[in-house]
Amino acid sequence: MAVGSRRARPWVPLGCSAGVRGSRAAPSPSCPPPPRLPPPGRREEAEAEFIRAARIGPRCPSFLAGCGGQSSAAPEPPAMEATASLLDAAAVGDLVLLDPLTEESLLRALQERFQRGDIYTYIGNVVISVNPYRSLPIYTPEKVQEYHGCNFFAVKPHIYAIADDAYRSLRDRDQDQCILITGESGAGKTEASKLVMSYVAAVCGKGEEVTKVKEQLLQSNPVLEAFGNAKTIRNDNSSRFGKYMDVEFDFKGEPLGGVISNYLLEKSRVIRHVQGERNFHIFYQLLAGGSAELLQRLRLRQDCRHYGYLNRESSSLPGVDDAANFRAVQDAMGVIGFSTDEVMALLEVTAVVLKLGNVQLSSHFQASGMEACSIPEPRELEEICQLIRLDPSALEQALCSRTVKARDEMVLTSLSVSQGYYGRDALAKNIYSRLFDWLVNRINTSIQVKPGKQRKVMGVLDIYGFEIFQDNGFEQFVINYCNEKLQQIFILLTLKEEQEEYVREGIQWTPVEFFDNSIICNLIENGTCGILAMLDEECLRPGVVNEDTFLGKLNQACAAHRHYESKETQNAKRVTDASLPPRCFRIHHYAGKVTYNVTGFIEKNNDLLFRDLSQAMWASRHPLLRSLFPEGDPQKVSLKLPPTAGSQFKASVATLMRNLYSKNPNYIRCIKPNETKAPMLFTRELVLVQIRYLGLLENVRVRRAGYAFRQLYGSFLERYKMLGKKTWPRWAGSERAGAEALLAELPIPAEELAYGHTKLFIRSPRTLFDLERRRQERVAELATLIQKMFRGWRCRTQFQLMRKSQILIAAWFRGHAQKHRYRQMRRSALLLQAYARGWKSRRLLRELKSQRRRHRAASTISAYWRGYQVRKTYRKYFRSGASARLANFIYRRLVQKFFVGLRNNLPPLAVTDRTWPPAPYRFLAGTNQELKDIFHRWKCKKYREQLTPQRRALLQAKLCASELFKDKKTLYPKSLPQPFQGEYLGLTQNPKYQKLHAVAKDKLVMAEAVRKVNRASGKTVPRLLLLTTEHLVLAEPKGAQPKTVLSLGDIRSVSVTRFSDGFLALHLKESSTGGTKGDFLLVSDHLIELVTRLHQTLMDTTAQALPLHIADQFSTRFQKGDMAVTVVESAKGSREVPVCKKKGSHKMEVLVH
């Protein structure tokens, strides 16, 4: 099938990485052919791949004798000789390259490839897959990467290549695709479909949502396989239903979801299977993998042998873990989105089917003498009814009897045991097949795409293959019909389109007859006289109907048909054929003659279920089971018979065909290499049969008979223009003229070529191969030329660059050397110059020095000489002592000058200013000091003279205070800036002190407020103190009444502390009259002034100094005895000091600071 496309198929050059098969590749003039030469070892491989790339179109079917040999008959150009060995190679990846092409060589090629582990082979772009029956390391993620985005023809044949090609055509070219996988049972179709799906899933987009969709799509497989697959003699995991899955993608190529269609489940397997086979996997999986709790709930036993529908012999399969598979199925259902209730309901219905097989019937005779059946052991029936929540008697009645309509009256008739079993089995089959349909629909609900989204579709068809058994029944008949239809697609799409293209292109073309299997399809599906139509007719016909009447009818209608045979038609032709037994008919299918036994045709086609049973099912309160039997609703009783199995199948095949026609098909043809499922065993006879019926040889021939290659002129010219002198490097004319001019230059026979309107056609692969070889040689030459030119250019530019650099470096170096030399010369010249100048200067200096010496010598000599002369002349005029007088004179002049200068420059007159100019000559230093002292004393005298008597007295008082206290009492420095006021009380102004006036009349010296320390307690009391020139008076401040009047003569001495307090002790003479109580302790704020004035006054009046003690300890004399006063220094604080504290009767502490 050329695959795939009913559109123009320009051939894509090998070098173009578009990676699409020719039929889909758009003309790509822009695609540059990269001149990559394969390494010598890979050359052959590359050439073979190239040839594989070719689109080989069929021209005539295989059976047109001579057609296939057309190409080999053509005279071969000498250049092609060398390639023959390559084309003869037995195990080529593309069978189109086989030469000679015979059944034997084809078989040998497949066998050799198979034994090398290459299970995939191409015919053009049809993939042939031989089942290896062992796992090969060719499905790894690395392989997926290798084939992802690959060039279909540049990689080894692989199923991934076709999957990738289909996926990319879908994504990039917006073409819906379908992948048709055909082959007989066990040939690897299902595996192939899974490989395609998993590849597409691996390469199509990522992301959470996409992954979920992918998972759902992939997980539908284990679920469907569990319910739809079974072990058969030929295949341990044989699909017992046809499956077509549409995967839908968005414009980015990301999967959106899908739709699964299922075809004709082999439901008879539910009730019966051949020895050595098994029922559907799910039953075994459920029993092996279901937990005890689950089995209990489903009322099942774990032992398979308990169930009539399952194997009596060993049920487990080697290498298959049913329990693990059951868990996988449960997980998969979870992924798809089944709720736990749904899973439970599904398993319950499955259990019901299994248990139905155990419902035993027995016969008894009714009163009427009629045989009737009943259920002797109702346990199983009851359990079923518990599961489906139905009244057991209702089910028993439905199983054992039947309602018949007789003259508008419903009559219940009992069934015979065999009728009862027939009904029971029909029910089991129906429940199971309807459950399977429900399952598919349920999966579809999960994976369906929301409407409205624009989508592209990739369909994968994995349908049961052509089956020829010893005994072929209704199932084989419909299966083979379906395969016949698929073959029809294959033939029509391949041959029709191929020929149409030649006509379209205006190529001279004799229309080729090809075997159209529509005659067989018509024999089966024709609406009036087709086998299916007649079967339906027989089923619907009233009266006696059985298989014999059906066969008779067939023999009548198809007697003359070329593809129909039966005993009767043979007899008519007087042919004896022992292989065709009676009650059989034979059809000459495309894949071989198959003899069908008509037994069971009517029953299977009718597929009838007693209405009582469907009504009983509908009556159950199990929602899922009930929904499977909508016709059981008594409200909707329809007298119309349901469509027969045959017509249903025909309709669904027709839909499938329409679906496939609308898509671009990709073929995977699976071959089974042996009957024993043995790894790597290649049974030639078995494969040969398949090669024959798959029509592989014809397939290759068809591809080779027509023009093997075609390509748009533009693309052809682009690829091969380097082969012609006129066309290389550019062709200015039309593309077709260019191609013609190019080919005219080459030694290719004219019959090898055909010029279409838009495309060039090349008949044999050899010619193209030769072209390609020439091209490769030419490309190699051109590549060498380019290399040569490039290397020359590169060397030249490099040389020029090096030369330029060398010149630059040399220039810089020379410049640098010159500069260096120059600097050295300059340094030397300067050195020489310096030496010369130095030498000259030194010579000059020497000269000048000697000159000066001579001058000086001459002057000295002349001075001495003149002196001598003068002395000699004036000696008589000089007297003795003249020098002393001269010296005196000079001294006087100097002193005079000193005094005059001093007068003009006297220092300021301020007393405190002690500045004085220094002596100008050392002999005047003593004088100068003297003068300085005199000046100072004079300044002081002047100052004193200008003082007022009060000020003088004040200063005298201050002086006296200084003599008394300086450096002895801490209070003294504080008193310095305070002027001695003497009168602090304001006696004259304050009339309060009137009385004191009188006391002070005799010359007041000082008046102030003091505090007197109580001799007994140490506390102080305020007193006014008046000091006159004769007395010291203490008065009370309130009354201003003198309290104590002491004559100054009574004062013996005064004691004060060292600190800054105002404490004083006034020691009185013992003879004193004023102080009878003893010495006074006073605290004065003007202590310094008070003591000073006291001292001065005493001096003035008595000419005696006041004895003043400044000490830390002294004793006082009181009336009550002596008291030791201790001065204690306390920390400074806010407390007023001094504080006197009495300590016992003879001790007092004065706190001061």
Ligand SMILES: Nc1ncnc2c1ncn2[C@@H]1O[C@H](COP(=O)(O)OP(=O)(O)O)[C@@H](O)[C@H]1O
């Ligand atoms: N590509 C393969 N690699 C390894 N084993 C394979 C391959 N294809 C098929 N098989 C084996 O062949 C068996 C039958 O394949 P299957 O696809 O179920 O056949 P079919 O669907 O054609 O009846 C599989 O169970 C598997 O063991």
Ligand SMILES: [Mg+2]
């Ligand atoms: Mg299968």
